[in-house]
Amino acid sequence: MADYALQAARVGLGSARTQPGRFALRALVAGMVLFALLWILVIAEPFPESGLPTWRTTTYGSAVDNPGGFLRILLDAVTFGGLLFIVASGFSLIFGLMRVVNMAHGSFYLLGGYIAYEIQQEMTGQGFFIPGTDVSTWEWVAPLLVAAGSIAVTGLLIQQFLLRWTQGQDLRQALITIAISVVIADQVIAHFPRHVPSGAVQFGGNAVSLTWPGWTDRLVDLHVAGVQYSLARLFMLALGVAMGIVLWLWLHRTRTGMVIRAGVDDRQMTSALGVNIQKTFAIAFVVGSALAAFGAVVGTSQGNVASGQDGQWLLNSLVVVIVGGMGSLGGAALGSLLYALVFTFSAVYLPTTGDNCCTQYSIVLTFALLALVLAFRPQGLFGRVG
Amino acid sequence: MSLRLTSQTAVERTLGLVVLVLLAFGPLIFNDYWVNSILTQALLFGIAAASLIFLSAYGGMISLGQTALMGIAGYIIGNMVTERLPGGESKGLALGWDPTLSLVLAILITTGIGLLLGAVAARSSGIYFLMLTLTYAVIAFYFFGQVTQFGGFSPIAGINQYTPGWVGDILGHPDKLYYIALGTSLAVFAVMRYVVRTPFGISLQGVRDDPVRMSSLGFNVPFHRTLAFGFAAFVASLAGILYVWWDGQVAPGNVGLGTTIELLVMCVIGGLRRVEGAWLGAFAFIVINNYVRNVELPLLGGSFNTIIGLIFLFIVLVSPDGLMGMWSRASKLLEGTGSRRAVETQAAGRGA
Numbered sequence: 059m060a061d062y063a064l065q066a067a068r069v070g071l072g073s074a075r076t077q078p079g080r081f082a083l084r085a086l087v088a089g090m091v092l093f094a095l096l097w098i099l100v101i102a103e104p105f106p107e108s109g110l111p112t113w114r115t116t117t118y119g120s121a122v123d124n125p126g127g128f129l130r131i132l133l134d135a136v137t138f139g140g141l142l143f144i145v146a147s148g149f150s151l152i153f154g155l156m157r158v159v160n161m162a163h164g165s166f167y168l169l170g171g172y173i174a175y176e177i178q179q180e181m182t183g184q185g186f187f188i189p190g191t192d193v194s195t196w197e198w199v200a201p202l203l204v205a206a207g208s209i210a211v212t213g214l215l216i217q218q219f220l221l222r223w224t225q226g227q228d229l230r231q232a233l234i235t236i237a238i239s240v241v242i243a244d245q246v247i248a249h250f251p252r253h254v255p256s257g258a259v260q261f262g263g264n265a266v267s268l269t270w271p272g273w274t275d276r277l278v279d280l281h282v283a284g285v286q287y288s289l290a291r292l293f294m295l296a297l298g299v300a301m302g303i304v305l306w307l308w309l310h311r312t313r314t315g316m317v318i319r320a321g322v323d324d325r326q327m328t329s330a331l332g333v334n335i336q337k338t339f340a341i342a343f344v345v346g347s348a349l350a351a352f353g354a355v356v357g358t359s360q361g362n363v364a365s366g367q368d369g370q371w372l373l374n375s376l377v378v379v380i381v382g383g384m385g386s387l388g389g390a391a392l393g394s395l396l397y398a399l400v401f402t403f404s405a406v407y408l409p410t411t412g413d414n415c416c417t418q419y420s421i422v423l424t425f426a427l428l429a430l431v432l433a434f435r436p437q438g439l440f441g442r443v444g
Numbered sequence: 445m446s447l448r449l450t451s452q453t454a455v456e457r458t459l460g461l462v463v464l465v466l467l468a469f470g471p472l473i474f475n476d477y478w479v480n481s482i483l484t485q486a487l488l489f490g491i492a493a494a495s496l497i498f499l500s501a502y503g504g505m506i507s508l509g510q511t512a513l514m515g516i517a518g519y520i521i522g523n524m525v526t527e528r529l530p531g532g533e534s535k536g537l538a539l540g541w542d543p544t545l546s547l548v549l550a551i552l553i554t555t556g557i558g559l560l561l562g563a564v565a566a567r568s569s570g571i572y573f574l575m576l577t578l579t580y581a582v583i584a585f586y587f588f589g590q591v592t593q594f595g596g597f598s599p600i601a602g603i604n605q606y607t608p609g610w611v612g613d614i615l616g617h618p619d620k621l622y623y624i625a626l627g628t629s630l631a632v633f634a635v636m637r638y639v640v641r642t643p644f645g646i647s648l649q650g651v652r653d654d655p656v657r658m659s660s661l662g663f664n665v666p667f668h669r670t671l672a673f674g675f676a677a678f679v680a681s682l683a684g685i686l687y688v689w690w691d692g693q694v695a696p697g698n699v700g701l702g703t704t705i706e707l708l709v710m711c712v713i714g715g716l717r718r719v720e721g722a723w724l725g726a727f728a729f730i731v732i733n734n735y736v737r738n739v740e741l742p743l744l745g746g747s748f749n750t751i752i753g754l755i756f757l758f759i760v761l762v763s764p765d766g767l768m769g770m771w772s773r774a775s776k777l778l779e780g781t782g783s784r785r786a787v788e789t790q791a792a793g794r795g796a
Contacts, residue, residue: 159571161578220761228571229506233712233760240705240753241746248746369701373582376575384572421586428579429564436567 087430098128098407117406126283131406137291139398140298141357145371146378147305147390148349154322154385155342157228158221161235163350164372165242170209170351171363172250174201175266179253188269198271202355206348213347214340221343222336239368247365263365268358294356301352302391309387318342322385377424381431383441392439400427452775460720467626471619480618484690486730487625490723491632492683493710495676500716502640503672504652505569508704509577510680512584513558515699517684518603519594520550522694525606535600537593543608551681558677559670566666566673569655581704589696599695603688614689625686629723632679636719639675648672709756715766724767 097120104119118127149163160166178201182188220234247262254260270290277286309315317338320328329335353371354363374397379385382393404420431439471479492514499505519536524546528538565576589597607614614621639645650658651668659665688694697703706729714725732755737748744750763770 157571159575220757224761227764229574230760230764232571232574233708233764234757236705236708237753237757237760240709240756241750244746244749244753245744248744248750369582369585372701373579376579376582380572380575380579419591421583421590425579425583425587428576432564432567432576436572 083433087434098403102407116408126285129280129283129285130287131402133285133287133291135398135402136395137295137298138402139395140295141353141360142374142378142394142398143298143391144301144356145350145353146375146382146394147301147387148346148353149375150379150382150385150387150390151305151318151342151349152346153379155318155325156221156225156339158343159228159232159235160346161232161372162216162239162242163346163375164368164370165239165246166209166213166347166350167354167357167371168246168363168365168368169212169242170205170354171268171358171367172246172266173208173351174205174355174358175268175363176250176252177201177204178268182269191272191275193269193272195271195273198268198355198359201268202352205355206351209351209354210344210348213343217340217343222339239372243365243368265362265364266358267362268355270359290360294360297356298394301349302387305387314338314341377428380428380438383435383438386438386440389438389440396427397424400424451779452772455775470622470626476618479622482727482730482734484618484622484625486723486727487622487629488683488686488690489707489710489730490726491625491629491686492680492707493714493722493726494629494632494636494719495679495683496707496711497714497716497719497722498636498679499672499676500711501718502645502649502652503669505565505577505669505672506574506716507577507673507676508574508708509561509580509584510676511704511707512581512699513554513561513677513680514684514687515584515588515694515696515703516557517550517554517681518688518694518698519588519600520553521546521685521688522600522603523594524549526600526603527606535598536595543606544610547608547685550685551678554681554684555674555678558680559674562670562673562677563666566669569669578704581699582701585696585700588699595694595696597696599693599697601693603694604690604692607689611689615692621686621689625690628682628686632682633719636679644668644671706752709752711766712756712759712764713766715763715768717765718768721766721768728767 099121101114102116102118102120102123103114104116104123118124118131121128145163145167149160152158152160152163178188178193178197181197181200182192216235216238220238221231224230224234250262251260251264251266253266254264270293274290274293276289278289278292279286307315309319317328317333317335318341320333321335321338325335350371357363357371377397378390378393380393381396382389382391400423401420404423408419408423435441466473467483470483474483492510495513496507496510499507523537524539524541525543526536526538527540561577561580565573565580568576588595604615611624612620614624640649647658647663648668648671651663651665655665658668687698691698710725710729711722712725713728714721714723729752732752733748736751739748739751740746741750759766763773765772
């Protein structure tokens with residue numbers, strides 16, 4: 059349906075938009091991207107020691123002025139991209155194979171983060187704030203496994219009981235998962251967090267965080283521009299890359315993966331060839347849901363998890379797959395990287411004017427990224443038409 | 445496509461007339477709480493829901509961006525009309541402009557933004573359109589929260605003190621707002637009925653049914669979708685303005701995912717196929733919202749949202765086209781007992 063519409067829309071546009079117009083648009087976009095790069099490299103200025111900030115004033119100044127700051131931001135972006143990829147690849151996998159837009163993906167993230175937190179609290183028995191050195195690798199991996207397992211089961215139940223018999227009605231399925239996300243969001247507020255600091259009042263949906271294993275709690279000297287960088291963040295990137303490799307191997311080197319790719323291309327034909335596509339759907343949903351929880355454990359260890367983040371992570375997943383293209387692993391990777399770069403750099407390198415200290419324009423640039431990609435490739439960078 | 449009145453439409457017209465008469469004398473019949481809170485709120489959210497259902501029923505596009513557009517209109521009004529209080533810290537730009545001018549500008553700018561957003565989304569459809577418009581909603585939420593010049597995370601309050609002179613004091617006379625909301629609802633309903641009968645409306649429905657055929661017939665499919673989205677943005681801006689007059693304030697929460705889903709729940713309860721369902725769904729939602737607030741579910745616990753979520757789930761599973769769909773099927777069943785009139789009703793139902 060959607061693909062026909064895309065083609066139809068293209069036919070319509072072909073006559074409406076002339077070649078010179080298209081060229082002008084491309085030139086404009088290229089100019090904007092060039093300006094953004096120049097801005098970061100040379101134009102931006104650090105906060106002046108005396109006098110008022112100008113339109114060129116940013117937190118760090120240009121990359122030429124402050125290469126260390128630039129490198130740190132670049133690493134922040136890439137490592138955040140690793141986390142984005144873990145969460146969004148699950149969303150993309152489910153969508154690519156089953157055409158189900160799992161609007162509860164952010165809720166799975168939320169629930170996964172809280173479950174992992176409770177398990178870690180239970181295991182360490184330290185109470186709320188745990189010093190990093192007190193957490194062994196197992197005390198981080200066990201919460202991860204439990205959270206991923208519970209969310210995988212939740213996903214499987216939802217798929218089997220609610221989505222299986224509504225197959226093919228993609229809007230109805232989106233509505234079903236929205237309903238589930240409403241229930242989960244409310245249930246999280248009602249029941250989590252269970253471990254609170256002694257003496258504090260239990261308040262539903264409060265922010266809590268996991269603790270990375272002790273060995274990641276140090277800075278690594280990169281020997282470039284004197285930058286010391288958090289090992290935990292590098293570990294986060296490594297997890298994202300590892301997950302990408304594992305998923306790629308799974309999809310391209312195993313029989314299940316082959317069936318999934320066949321299903322993405324042509325569901326009916328795959329089914330007609332005698333493949334049990336229902337089993338494949340269930341597997342994909344389990345893996346996709348578990349990835350949301352896995353991402354939640356990583357994200358909660360680096361930052362925190364709190365009621366309301368479900369919407370944010372749904373947005374993150376949506377932007378990544380809309381930019382990268384639905385159901386494509388490479389698209390999810392590229393989309394994560396692009397989104398993370400835009401998000402992180404615009405938070406630091408946009409001008410900070412004096413009297414509006416707290417304004418963040420990064421969301422505007424996120425939207426610009428989305429609009430740009432859609433203007434040229436409505437199916438996303440790696441998406442296929444037809 | 446017979447123009448004969450079937451008994452379903454006859455019943456509907458009678459019911460509609462009764463409801464209208466009841467609403468016209470609303471303040472005489474219902475107590476203040478019902479008029480000011482439930483009915484006014486249902487009418488204004490009904491307008492927003494109607495903009496969503498219009499796009500869904502006639503354009504085949506389910507837009508989750510309508511609350512964002514409502515919020516944009518509310519924010520424009522809030523920034524333009526409020527005045528910087530002496531000594532006090534006031535939120536937003538606090539331009540202190542003329543309320544009538546601000547009203548017109550809010551509608552125009554929101555419609556313009558709607559056309560722009562519609563143009564970005566026009567080449568996608570179905571589930572892609574839903575996802576894209578959902579990102580609009582979430583982005584609007586963060587935009588208004590993070591760009592502190594326009595307000596920041598705390599609300600711009602006291603907007604309802606600055607109504608245009610020809611509207612008058614709605615704080616002291618809430619019935620006024622009720623009648624404005626009622627009048628706007630009727631106007632929106634009538635305009636929508638009219639628009640779908642114009643050549644534009646007919647070709648929009650063609651685009652809904654078969655975009656490929658329409659574009660090979662020479663119709664510009666994205667242009668039709670963009671225009672429809674712009675029209676829906678115009679309707680949503682009306683709802684947004686009524687909302688800030690009713691609530692007096694606007695905050696990022698009004699644009700957030702929660703509100704977006706609430707509006708969608710209203711539409712799904714009413715039914716995504718018929719515009720009348722908008723007001724029905726909004727009314728049902730707000731009544732449930734008011735009277736189930738303190739009920740706690742056994743076992744699950746949680747608040748009202750769990751109940752709303754479960755009701756939403758139930759309706760989507762049982763009757764995807766909501767209460768209006770249930771009504772259509774029920775009346776067909778009643779009529780269809782042993783006569784050939786059921787067939788005619790179906791034909792007429794499609795024509796209506």
